[in-house]
Amino acid sequence: MALITLAPDVYSVGVKDPDLAIFDIVIPTECGTTYNAYLVKGSDKTALIDCVKRPFSDEFIQNITDICPLESIDYVIVNHSEPDHSGALVELLQLRPDAEVLFTRAAKSFIDNLVNRDYRHRIVKDGEELQLGGKTLVFQETPFLHWPDTMLTWLKEDRILFTCDFLGAHYSSESNFNDELKDPEAAQRAFEFYYATIMRPYKDYILKATQRVRELNPKIVAPSHGPILRKDPLSYLDYYEERASILNRIHEVRVPVVYVSAYGNTEAMARKVAEGLAEGGVTPVLLNAVETPIAAIVDEFEKASGFLIGTPTLNADVPHPILELVASLVFLNMRGKPASVFGSYGWSGEAIRTVHDILQSMRMKVGPDPIKARMTPSKAELEECVNFGRTFAEIVKAPAAK
Numbered sequence: 001m002a003l004i005t006l007a008p009d010v011y012s013v014g015v016k017d018p019d020l021a022i023f024d025i026v027i028p029t030e031c032g033t034t035y036n037a038y039l040v041k042g043s044d045k046t047a048l049i050d051c052v053k054r055p056f057s058d059e060f061i062q063n064i065t066d067i068c069p070l071e072s073i074d075y076v077i078v079n080h081s082e083p084d085h086s087g088a089l090v091e092l093l094q095l096r097p098d099a100e101v102l103f104t105r106a107a108k109s110f111i112d113n114l115v116n117r118d119y120r121h122r123i124v125k126d127g128e129e130l131q132l133g134g135k136t137l138v139f140q141e142t143p144f145l146h147w148p149d150t151m152l153t154w155l156k157e158d159r160i161l162f163t164c165d166f167l168g169a170h171y172s173s174e175s176n177f178n179d180e181l182k183d184p185e186a187a188q189r190a191f192e193f194y195y196a197t198i199m200r201p202y203k204d205y206i207l208k209a210t211q212r213v214r215e216l217n218p219k220i221v222a223p224s225h226g227p228i229l230r231k232d233p234l235s236y237l238d239y240y241e242e243r244a245s246i247l248n249r250i251h252e253v254r255v256p257v258v259y260v261s262a263y264g265n266t267e268a269m270a271r272k273v274a275e276g277l278a279e280g281g282v283t284p285v286l287l288n289a290v291e292t293p294i295a296a297i298v299d300e301f302e303k304a305s306g307f308l309i310g311t312p313t314l315n316a317d318v319p320h321p322i323l324e325l326v327a328s329l330v331f332l333n334m335r336g337k338p339a340s341v342f343g344s345y346g347w348s349g350e351a352i353r354t355v356h357d358i359l360q361s362m363r364m365k366v367g368p369d370p371i372k373a374r375m376t377p378s379k380a381e382l383e384e385c386v387n388f389g390r391t392f393a394e395i396v397k398a399p400a401a402k
């Protein structure tokens, strides 16, 4: 394989996984992904930055040995211990047991439980430097990009920032650098989708990190998924900042009322709930989960101060679009937000209790108590829906809820 060089003695040694269809169980990866890893050779020491997913160990080790023997690796820097970047560390340490593994304090237990035997390691601190001889690595602790363990590694002399998941994209192609892409729009879409499905819950951490990255002013951003960002790396940072600060630009209290309805009964309730919300001084956003793409609903939830779900009971259960929506909340951080549920039923009405219990187990602040109506809601029941909306508006407007 032709060597991929970022700067003198700085190489990309990762692997491509173009056929990956789904990442981490829930994230579709139309263009596959890559697990990038980097080798930095100083005059005294050599460091490997990140590893790859375990099934790709052989190819990874081959890529390294095309450049230098494994015995010359002194350090393995673990920016993030999720197995897509650490899996092959196990094989690497079998072949090169004397390498010292460097990571944050939070990463230690993950890597201990990955390797499951003794290995040489050291916890590094924020701002700590590692001298390789003419190449200096500086560690930047940046938790929750994407796990509690994450850090960035800065190569001072070459102004390269190794960011692991941060600023990455699930995008595999023949090109390794963003200035060589045949389809830059597709790569940009993958970058944006990656933000929406992986980074979005960590807004506060992102905004802290983007500030630090700006101060470093990197010439190259080298993530561990997708193209290496050599052309205009800061524009990617702009995108993260813009998206992560979305709530600063929302000046109203928005409450999505998401429902499904076979015969219009739950829908009639939803309309009355929305009326109550508006009377209570918040902005209701009525969404039919059958007609609205799930991604659009999730985008709406991101801007919301709380949410309400309307569901009938079908075959003793919750209709699939509502379950899918609840499962998609994994893409956001909604913990502690007010939420509740309502709906129409025929004879048993299990869906209301099920959604209630799910919301509670997801640590939403559930209230007011769910309401349900048997078949077509009566005038009194519709009035109850208005009150339900009004009460919910009071809850979301209370300072603790925001």
Ligand SMILES: Cc1cc2nc3c(=O)[nH]c(=O)nc-3n(C[C@H](O)[C@H](O)[C@H](O)COP(=O)(O)O)c2cc1C
Pocket: 260, 261, 262, 263, 264, 265, 266, 267, 311, 312, 313, 314, 315, 316, 317, 344, 345, 346, 347, 348, 349, 350, 374, 375, 376
């Ligand atoms: C296929 C099907 C299965 C149903 N299963 C149940 C059930 O198990 N328990 C129940 O309480 N109601 C059940 N119902 C009744 C609905 O919950 C009830 O008709 C409700 O009013 C529908 O509200 P909607 O018009 O908002 O869909 C079922 C209805 C359908 C169409």
Ligand SMILES: [Fe+2]
Pocket: 080, 082, 146, 147, 165
């Ligand atoms: Fe990750």
Ligand SMILES: [Fe+2]
Pocket: 082, 084, 085, 164, 165, 225
């Ligand atoms: Fe990753």
